[in-house]
Amino acid sequence: MAGEPRSKDLGKSGQLDFPRPLTTVDVVIFTISGDSLQVLLVQRPADEGEPFPQAWALPGGFVDVAKDRDLAACAARKLKDKTGVMSPYLEQLGSWGSATRDPRGWSATHAYFALIPDDAGTLAPDARWFPIQGGRLKDKLAFDHGDILATAIQRLRNKVEYTSLPAYLMPAEFTLPDLQRVYEIVLDRSLEKSAFRTRILSADMIEPVAKMRRGPNRPAQLYRLKKGREPVYFVRTFNPPE
Amino acid sequence: MAGEPRSKDLGKSGQLDFPRPLTTVDVVIFTISGDSLQVLLVQRPADEGEPFPQAWALPGGFVDVAKDRDLAACAARKLKDKTGVMSPYLEQLGSWGSATRDPRGWSATHAYFALIPDDAGTLAPDARWFPIQGGRLKDKLAFDHGDILATAIQRLRNKVEYTSLPAYLMPAEFTLPDLQRVYEIVLDRSLEKSAFRTRILSADMIEPVAKMRRGPNRPAQLYRLKKGREPVYFVRTFNPPE
DNA sequence: CCAATAGTGTCTATTAGACAATATAAG
């Protein structure tokens, strides 16, 4: 904030006449669908003059100083545009800025990551879900979005070891075995049933609803997220596979 | 990255003629001195037209698109300018951007946090160490730097519960009781000696040097950080005080 | 009754925490 390019003549207006980097926001949007973690991507326009034409990229774009109150609002707007989802779990992931990441000039992006349930919202026509397989995406992405996505996957996996984040990937009502399956998909390894149940139930993050999920076997208790619950941090990780 | 303000006429040069936010980098620099955690602050200039004249602020400033290859390099440069330290522990903290945080216009800052040993480097003349007392700074800071600092303190404390981060606050050689004192200063509570030693020694992050620290009592083994060691993540937190 | 999945209980191994015991220096 100091103002390096400070010249001798400071008008009332300050000394702000130096080149500014481009400022963008990108959002890594995850959901669980089928048996895998999925990320939402959009296709870059084919127009001449556009960088990475027709490549797939994270949803995002320039900060609009007229429309966006702040960075989080900008991210929420972009998420709503692409998915229709209003209030997802949305967390800042980090920022990436350099002279070379965008051919149009020095640019910095503020990356967010969001978790939404499978069925939530309605997808924009230019957006598509891509499965994360073996902890990575097969396809190459525009800009440095591959790096950003890799960081997001790592952050998600990391946090899933010791937080209740996967709860935000669940539909409104779900069973404990459902939740365990989501943990297992994200971590890509199986967890022990009784330890899992003990941990989740003692975390005071979910509450039973007066319904059961019925099937061709013993019915399972349905739960929902407790309202206004921040993510819970466990004091231990799930024991990593050495 | 999509490019919302996309107009109909795309020249070869693209369509980049819309207002850009200001882009800055700020660095929260911590050290341990005496018996407390300290943060480095600089005083804002008194010149007319400058926001928050003479207020204390985090070291930082505008990204210089000619000088700075990327954000981390920019942060490292600012850190070196103020402290002389070349290769500290430097981690991205997050970004803060809004229409109102800087009176000069829409601005976004990329915040980093750095840990340096007490004696390292030489302070710039306009910089001063301020103690963190009771987990907070007494003084008000310029811009939203109070918020940024609070976030940095929280992140540091959080990570100290389950990582080896405090090792980066230590001088080249230190004893286990020294290291424990630093953990205790940051966490602001005492830790149990033998559990602490067991955890640190089994983390394989430090190695003994062939020297002892002598005093009016039993000498203590001196250790140093293992070279090129990433921070270590423990699988449990130190047991929080219930 | 059988198949299938939900949910509980029992045992063991690990480890943090409490705290006592021992070690090694200076004076």
Add this chain to the structure above:
DNA sequence: CTTATATTGTCTAATAGACACTATTGG
């Protein structure tokens, strides 16, 4: 020997993991 701090050991409590057992549905 005394004081002070470093370092180690012993015991206990908590809990994750392994795994077996019981419960409850549909067919």
